[in-house]
Amino acid sequence: MSYFKPDFLFEHFSDIKLNWLEEQRVKHIFSDLDSTLTGHGKLGDKKFENWLKSLREYDIQLIILSNNSQGRVDRFTEPYGIPGYGMANKPATTKIKGIMEEQNAVPETSLFLGDQLFTDVWCGKRLGMKTVLVHPVNPEHEPWNVALKRKLETLIRRRW
Numbered sequence: 001m002s003y004f005k006p007d008f009l010f011e012h013f014s015d016i017k018l019n020w021l022e023e024q025r026v027k028h029i030f031s032d033l034d035s036t037l038t039g040h041g042k043l044g045d046k047k048f049e050n051w052l053k054s055l056r057e058y059d060i061q062l063i064i065l066s067n068n069s070q071g072r073v074d075r076f077t078e079p080y081g082i083p084g085y086g087m088a089n090k091p092a093t094t095k096i097k098g099i100m101e102e103q104n105a106v107p108e109t110s111l112f113l114g115d116q117l118f119t120d121v122w123c124g125k126r127l128g129m130k131t132v133l134v135h136p137v138n139p140e141h142e143p144w145n146v147a148l149k150r151k152l153e154t155l156i157r158r159r160w
């Protein structure tokens, strides 16, 4: 089950501080969107904007990887001009390896950030990156299929 075990756990993305990212030698953060950086269908909030600003100050590139549509990703990324990829096929890695090349990212200095074990954490592990699991933002407003997946995740976690 260690394939689903994240390297680090944080309550919220904004708890991931810059000095910690520097210690971990992170240059690229590949992040899930929905329930990780914002609620389902929602845009970035003030916390996100401040966090992004600090990443930029430290020259850390944030890249959005979502299994949701490109349209959804674009609505989120456009105000900030950050790269974002929809239909990312997580936890499959072929498409994302291409994206890593495009972004000049290597696994050793990349971090995968997400709220789901089966898609985000597993995907990051398969890519050889460090993985961070966060608690979902607004869990009470999730679609039913995401809620179901979380129940399965809870069962898996008990066996760690």
Ligand SMILES: [Mg+2]
Pocket (backbone or CB within 6 Å): 032, 033, 034, 035, 036, 114, 115, 116
């Ligand atoms: Mg998510």
